[in-house]
Amino acid sequence: MFVFRTGILGGRVDISVTVNGEPTSHDVEARRLLVHYLREDVGLTGTNIGCDTSSCGACTVHLNGESVKSCTLLAVQADGQDVTTIEGLAPSSDELHPMQEAFRQEHGLQCGYCTPGMVMAAVSLLDENAKPTELEVRQGLEGNLCRCTGYHNIVKAVLAASGQPVKD
Numbered sequence: 703m704f705v706f707r708t709g710i711l712g713g714r715v716d717i718s719v720t721v722n723g724e725p726t727s728h729d730v731e732a733r734r735l736l737v738h739y740l741r742e743d744v745g746l747t748g749t750n751i752g753c754d755t756s757s758c759g760a761c762t763v764h765l766n767g768e769s770v771k772s773c774t775l776l777a778v779q780a781d782g783q784d785v786t787t788i789e790g791l792a793p794s795s796d797e798l799h800p801m802q803e804a805f806r807q808e809h810g811l812q813c814g815y816c817t818p819g820m821v822m823a824a825v826s827l828l829d830e831n832a833k834p835t836e837l838e839v840r841q842g843l844e845g846n847l848c849r850c851t852g853y854h855n856i857v858k859a860v861l862a863a864s865g866q867p868v869k870d
């Protein structure tokens with residue numbers, strides 16, 4: 703449990719968060735967003751920031767295995783919790799996660815800015831629904847925007863990662 707050291711809005715808080723299996727501890731402003739904690743305090747810049755309206759999903763990570771937009775949470779809300787970022791998804795440094803491999807195979811990225819959040823959301827989607835239909839994939843990823851509009855190949859990648867045949 704975190705402890706506020708001064709007033710809530712202007713105060714600072716000691717928090718401990720397990721990030722990609724590694725314990726991290728930092729003294730943060732109480733108003734610090736989780737995405738800023740991950741990028742600037744922990745130094746994991748794979749999680750992107752694409753908007754200031756909680757609408758693009760570029761900042762998607764897993765909190766205790768569930769996908770969340772890390773710009774919509776305070777870092778203090780992750781105190782004592784497990785966070786997984788795109789850097790922690792692959793099983794090793796020379797092996798991609800099956801979802802990352804499917805994005806690579808199906809050309810599910812163009813500029814790549816949305817990709818970390820898209821991949822994290824897609825992994826969470828398959829955790830909840832192992833064999834989604836194309837419509838379910840589109841609905842499941844509707845909180846993640848791709849400014850390159852590469853949705854067709856992203857959907858193909860998720861279907862491929864689910865082990866289902868992919869149509870062109």
Ligand code: FES
Binds near residue numbers: 752761771
């Ligand atoms: S940066 Fe979080 S939803 Fe856009």
Ligand code: FES
Binds near residue numbers: 811815816849850
């Ligand atoms: S690949 Fe460019 S924003 Fe999606």
